[in-house]
Amino acid sequence: MSETVRGVIARGKGAPVEIVDVVIPDPGPHDVVVRVQACGVCHTDLHYREGGINDEFPFLLGHEAAGIVDTVGAEVTHVTPGDFVVLNWRAVCGQCRACKRGRPWYCFDTSNASKKMTLTDGTELSPALGIGAFADKTLVHEKQCTKVDPETDPAVAGLLGCGVMAxxxxxxxxxxxxxxxxxxxxxxxxxxxxxxxxxxxxxxxxxxxxxxxxxxxxxxxxxxxxxxxxxxxxxxxxxxxxxxxxxxxxxxxxxxxxxxxxxxxxxxxxxxxxxxxxxxxxxxxxxxxxxxxxxxxxxxxxxxWYGDCLPERDFPVLIDLYRQGRLPLDRFVSERIALDQVEAAFHSMHKGDVLRSVVVL
Known part of the structure; x- marks a missing residue:
């Protein structure tokens, strides 16, 4: 069954973001629905809103996220419902020329969800970096999910999804x-x-x-x-x-x-x-x-690119270092905000007032 959740979209170039109803379809065979717990506000989201990435509006913004696996497709083996995961936009394929040469951080064929999230009128959404996590739930490919220590603060863990890892x-x-x-x-x-x-x-x-x-x-x-x-x-x-x-x-x-x-x-x-x-x-x-x-x-x-990272290799190690007190990831969280404060967070980020505003759901 598809479901409807709240999400933050950019409808047109430079227009203020909006909270709208987003339809999450049933996951495809290798897709995963993730209940988002926290998502950082990244400059890349602002670039999407300003048309600096491409013009495939409307965009479902947000990509620096952590959450709980909710439902999975019929052929998913990488994660199971209940897993705590950090989302990533480098879901390496293992088959392209970069992967076969032992350089998977340059993967040329990363994976995204097989289905599209939409507005209630059927308009397809373009998820930021294939994720779209300024939402109560989002739909991603199973390889976009990296399991980490579930005792970690989601607002901290999600930062590895982009800027801090970079x-x-x-x-x-x-x-x-x-x-x-x-x-x-x-x-x-x-x-x-x-x-x-x-x-x-x-x-x-x-x-x-x-x-x-x-x-x-x-x-x-x-x-x-x-x-x-x-x-x-x-x-x-x-x-x-x-x-x-x-x-x-x-x-x-x-x-x-x-x-x-x-x-x-x-x-x-x-x-x-x-x-x-x-x-x-x-x-x-x-x-x-x-x-x-x-x-x-x-x-x-x-x-x-993305710190030449391999999420499966790097995310769990960095989370462990954080939990040991050897990596101060929590210092990057300048403020915790609600979903309806994303536009204000863009202004704070543009002025250099914060390292990271993090939406907590």
Whole structure:
């Protein structure tokens, strides 16, 4: 039997979000209905509302979520009703060329639910990142569900569904930060602070936080930054060199995603250092640099998609580290809000007032 629940949609580009009735169909053979307990408000949801992803309106927003498996399709084997899960948008297939080459974090054929959630008039909804979790329940593929310790606060666990995992993974998986490294992070919002936490977890000796907002730099120190650079008053590259014996950092993570910040990352690293781009640029941005600089500096230039994570590998481990007191995931939760406060949360996020607002259902 299909059922009707509340959900938050973006009906058109730039229009305020609305709470509407959403119809959840019976799950297909490999589909799962999840009762959402908490869902973070992520910049990607705002990008969907602003038409920055595509124009397949209306969107059912929300994707950074945790909840309880409610009902499952006839052929589901991955989870069972009652399981506590974090939702993910990298449900690896195991069969594509990336998976077969042993690089499943680049999977080219991730799975989504086989059926569409709709409005009550039959209009099909496009779920954000294939999830759509600003709702009492949502429909996903079974591989989009990762079981974690059920004693974990859903508001904390759900953050691994996107931004926090992206940041931690940018440091640990993509950047391969190791003991004794020097690491710099440009942009100290949720993703940047997660990268700082990841660098600290990996044993980096020097962790340099870079931002233009003094409040965000203060947040960064709470997550493990040993030094800060105020980009509004200091030359970032020059100061990075000063803090790293004039060599530059071993790993520089750009959590902003603008040409000017990427150049700061490039020129602020050591000659054999690594640049990791985890901030998402907009399509019109371009980069103009002397090709000889790319040749002469060496090292590695990487992009990090979802922190190059494997949910089944990474989520349970990070939750265990959190429950052991070794990873302060709870500090990312700035406020807990109701479903009808999503629009206000977008404004708070845009102003930089929060690391994460989390909808609690």
């Amino acid at each position: 940041g931690i993974g940018a440091a640990v998986n993509t950047g391969n930060v190791s003991r004794g490294d020097s690491v710099a992070v440009i942009g100290c919002g949720g993703v940047g602070d997660a990268a700082i936490a990841g660098a600290r977890l990996a044993g980096a000796k020097t962790i340099i936080a870079i931002d233009r907002d003094a409040r965000k730099l203060a947040w960064a120190t709470e997550f493990g930054a040993t030094h800060t650079i105020d980009a509004s008053t200091e030359d970032v590259v020059e100061r990075l060199k000063e803090l790293t014996d004039e060599f530059g950092a071993d790993v520089v993570i750009d959590a902003v995603g603008r040409p000017e910040t990427w150049k700061q990352a490039f020129y602020g690293r050591d000659l054999a250092g690594t640049v990791v781009l985890v901030g998402v640029p907009t399509p019109e941005m371009t980069l103009d640099m002397p090709l000889i600089d790319l040749f002469s500096h060496g090292g590695a230039l990487k992009s990090s």
